[in-house]
Amino acid sequence: MSGGRAKGMTMTTDTSGVEQLRTSIKGRLLAPGDTEYDEARRVWNGMIDKRPRLIIQAAATSDVAPTIAFARATGLPLAIRSGGHNVAGNGTVDDGILLDMGRLNTVEVDAEARLVHVGAGATLGDIDRATEPHALAVPVGVVSGTGIAGLTLGGGVGWLTRPYGLTIDNLVAAEVVLANGEQVGASDTENADLFWGLRGGGGNFGVVTSFTFRAYPLNPDVFAGTLIYERPRWGEALRSYVEWAGDAPDEVTTLVTFMVPPADWELGDRPLMFLGFAWAGAERDAGEAEIARLRAGCEPDVPVVDPTRWITFQSGFDAAMPKGVRAYWRNASFDRLDDAMIEAIVEHCGAQSFGTAADLHHMGGAFGRVPEDATAFPNRAAAFWLNIYGFWADADDDAARVGWVKGFSDAMQPHAMAGQYVNFLGQEDANAHGKALAAYGKAKLDRLTDVKRRYDPENLFRINHNIPPAI
């Protein structure tokens, strides 16, 4: 295969080098001026508008090493993209080389061993569609178009986090192409230092071509739903939720979203609190009893607990956040939610308009039982995470939407713990170099730096929340 304009690309890069690359790979090359270039360079966040000099759409894992060699030979910056959902826009680059792994999206389920082998380009939806027929699920995130690669390398939080931990906690092995072009495995028994760094350290160490995950039994007719609260009852609802969460069993994961639904929704055009839950236990009765206990503390204004297929529930947020929306995100983690914090949440979330939202994740459970030094991921002690974000269409709204996210985030900082989730850092935070590094804390950063020095001493993989080989 070759790109829309197979020959004679008008690049300042050495043309013979490009032609050599073209003949050594199975995938396509696209450059500015090619018919499909503009679509190929787009990422999920509409605020990111970068123009790579060359886009390589890999069609085989063997395309990765020649692309790396080409990037090293030209000295051009190299960005890696899988799902393209990185909020900070790290899945692309201006005037450099973009290696797009999106076509390597096979998913193979070994139902007997409960292992799932996933190409780096798969989306979360690809994985759910492959595992659901086996009544199995891999713990991933909550929007189906998100790429498994970026999500896993940062952590991976979703509706199965409390019973089974983050996505990285269920990573068994990965295949990685290093900066020197060598393909290596990473697991507890093979390149264990690399395996440690991959679980939270992002794309800093190489190009991951595939992952193997543990999967768990999950009834596809999942017991899940949403309890909706009108604004005047948020304070009462949150206080009773926090009390309930203190003794909630691991099988239940909850996620509280504050947003103004689209105006054409039946409930649209005013800020609402959506308390979503998913029950992963084998006994539905036990789940119903648990949710009855949650509701008894503060009966919702609208309960939506219809029969739900797992795949449907896993794509419930998709429509609100299509590719191309403008986005700015910030996050923080907390060891508690006290009255002052609840008051701040109610005040800021009550003052939003359509196009912003905040998600409060209840952590703990299996997530919290993973020893702090088992992975590069920071802060297992967090009881709650808050992700504050926007998803709006019009550039004229940038200042207002970004301003709301920043104002709310700043108000929560005095209550926050150290450590942030790199996958929820926005573009400004990514550029503010120190912030990405601060997300890990000193001890982890020192260890990550050692791994970086060993596997990518020249910092070829730097279009990410970068861990430089020398600080």
Ligand SMILES: Cc1cc2nc3c(=O)[nH]c(=O)nc-3n(C[C@H](O)[C@H](O)[C@H](O)COP(=O)(O)OP(=O)(O)OC[C@H]3O[C@@H](n4cnc5c(N)ncnc54)[C@H](O)[C@@H]3O)c2cc1C
């Ligand atoms: C709408 C939306 C919903 C989200 N929901 C969740 C959620 O529920 N839970 C959660 O945990 N996160 C969630 N996220 C955050 C998400 O995890 C990150 O944005 C993540 O970076 C997306 O991965 P990607 O592969 O799609 O991104 P990309 O933009 O393709 O890549 C992101 C970065 O990851 C690295 N990378 C990508 N592929 C590779 C590879 N093959 N090898 C090495 N490095 C690679 C690169 O450094 C790249 O810069 C969500 C994001 C969005 C936009």
